[in-house]
Amino acid sequence: MTPSRKLRHSFAAVYAVLGWVALFTWSVVTHPTPSIPEWVVLYTLAGLLLFVERFHIPVTSLEVILSLETVYLVAFSWNFPIQTVIWGGMLYALVSSLRYKSDWYTQTMNSLAYVAAAWAAMEVAHRIVGVHGRLNVMNIPLLLVYSTTYFFVNIVIVLIYLTIQRSRRNMKLFLDSITSFRAIPVYLVTLMIGMLMAIVIQNSGLGGAILFTGLILLVAWSYGDYFKMANHFKELAIRDELTGLYNHRHIQSVMDEWFAEEKPFAFLMLDIDHFKRYNDVWGHVHGDDVLRKIAGLLQEHSQKGELCARYNGDEFVLALPGSDLDELQARAEAIRRAVEQLELPRVDRLNRPPLTVSIGIAVYPEMADNKKDLLMRVDDAIYKAKVTGNNQVFLYESVLDEVQEDLAQEDPEQEVVRTLRVFLAILNSKDRYTYAHTERDVTYATALAKKIGLSEDRLRYLRLGAFLHDIGKVEVPTEILTKRGPLSKDEWVVMRNHVEMGVAIVRPIQSLAACLPIIRHHHERYDGAGYPDGLKDQDIPLEARILTIADSFDAMTTSRPYQRKRNLDEAIAELRQCAGKQFDPGLVEPFIDAVQTIGILPSGGQMDLA
């Protein structure tokens, strides 16, 4: 606690105490010694207030609490001298403040607000009726004046207190609660109950108040139960039973809220690596243990205002406001390490590698402007973490975004990019390998183009062309695209057709005309044995020759169902061997230079997405 805050709280405490002193002084001056019957009244009032302070009647549907103190103060002030009510209120304040220990002044303040409001309201009522005039509960205009005064004095006293305390949060909560229309009917009902009790006291004295309290207790009791039940069901609806974290439904609705408020936030998704295997080997009972442990760990690593949820079977989510990428990565890394070091006796026993998680991160609004995109981005990031060997943290990034920025500088017509995105999304969903491979191709091709000094203008189209070169695969059936064995003759025909399909897809987009030759000719060979046109040597466009090398190099250095992955040296040897046959010999050496600088880009090993 900073000194200034402490000081503010002391001021607030002094304010509450001074308020009581003033009220009490007034009552002693106007009515020095209460008679014995008045003592009985004030004891009873204090006792009842102390008793009902422990009970609330929550009005669940309105999220408002009916305060019973008001009921008693209204009923007593209407029937007995207000000085007696003040004495009783003060006795109540003294005793109940003790229960709040170091927070005592909060309760001193609360009771002051109630009692002073009752006092002010009564003074106003007496001014109207005359000091000795009999107060009739059924005098509706008087009742309205009384209730309005009570309401406003109560609010003003609390407002002054909150201003002194300068707690912005409390102030906001309070203002929200009094300005919401929901509070008004509840306040009116409270007053009505108070009036009813006043009538009971008028007719049968304090015994009536005690009987009435029984009724109130019954209501408070049953509503308390109802409230608990409602809360229980609410919890059931938003929590995951196994881990106790929030569930898929809740995180979705919170995300909707955050998007609606345009609140920047980050979305971390954890996926347990090889969890299916763990379940298969050790059984689901132990699998559930793991889920619980990881959930607990995630909670330990989350802070106030952040949300942990179990998204799906073995996927967890941490959603947090703000989007500082460095900090996010550091925190995700800490979580990843903590999971790695998690003690899971069964895993260690077999000298197996520890259980690990892959974490993907995407942030709003930088990486996506709607929920669906954000989820796809984070999914992409996880996928990359998975295919590049698990147990890693990946921030979402895409070459397409860079290309988009490139395009946006000159071409405000973002329609193009949007169209491309749709195609790429389709391709991505059909065959994730092709998509990731495309991204690497762009990087390799760009490196080579820069090495040989390709002009900026042509570079841009090369990048776009590289991006789109396999777009024709959208039309190739998934069975052929992802087939593990060698392709049949007919299947090859379909497969080879993707270059022409790609051209057909991109042709309608005027601004991409320059990319067409790249798409059409990226499978031509320098010796003329390629497809679709069998072009030779320099007849093949330069950009297509660049892409052929990049494309083949990536194919060599990633594992495919039909071939083994080569390391850098092996790949370089193969490039040299094929120079003049498959590749333009003039481009091979510059490419080798370039690729030695950037190295082999990370790609999937044995793809296992369990």
Next chain:
Amino acid sequence: MVTIGLLLGLVAGWLRKGSFWSLGSPSMRGLWLVPVAFFLQSLAIHLLHGTAYVIMLAAGYMGMMGFAALNLRIIGIPWMAAGTLANFTVMAVNGLRMPAYLPVVQHYNPQLVPLLLAGRLGKSIAMTSATRLDFLGDIFTFKMSPFVSLFSVGDVLIAVGLAEVMQYLMTRPKGGNVSDPVAKTAP
């Protein structure tokens, strides 16, 4: 009043799913002080006069307060202690006699008034301008025909405390181990 407190405590304890059997092992310190104190008080009120009365009654109150002090940590005991202290204080300043509010007695039990005025109604005396701290005296009445009870705010506190103690004893967890259910909370 004490009886009412006892009954209320039992009912509340039962409603809160407590067990009457738990009352068998109250595990409070110096429990023997309670019957002894009651005995001394009854002895003083019914049989003794003068200095013997003063000493016995004071000893009885001391015993009660000693018991309360030993068990102050138990819920309800502080209320009982405060009640006993209040009663003792008002009696101490009035020659160890409890002032009773005359109009109430007159209204509910007129035949007791002469006894009260003569100072022969147990430990009670009539409340007059000479008695002090009247607001701590016997000013409450509880009437359930034919039974009428006159009591002080201290008695109310003792009853409330007793009710709390009873229901605490009935509902307290067994074996002294409070097993906390695993909290499933959001951060």
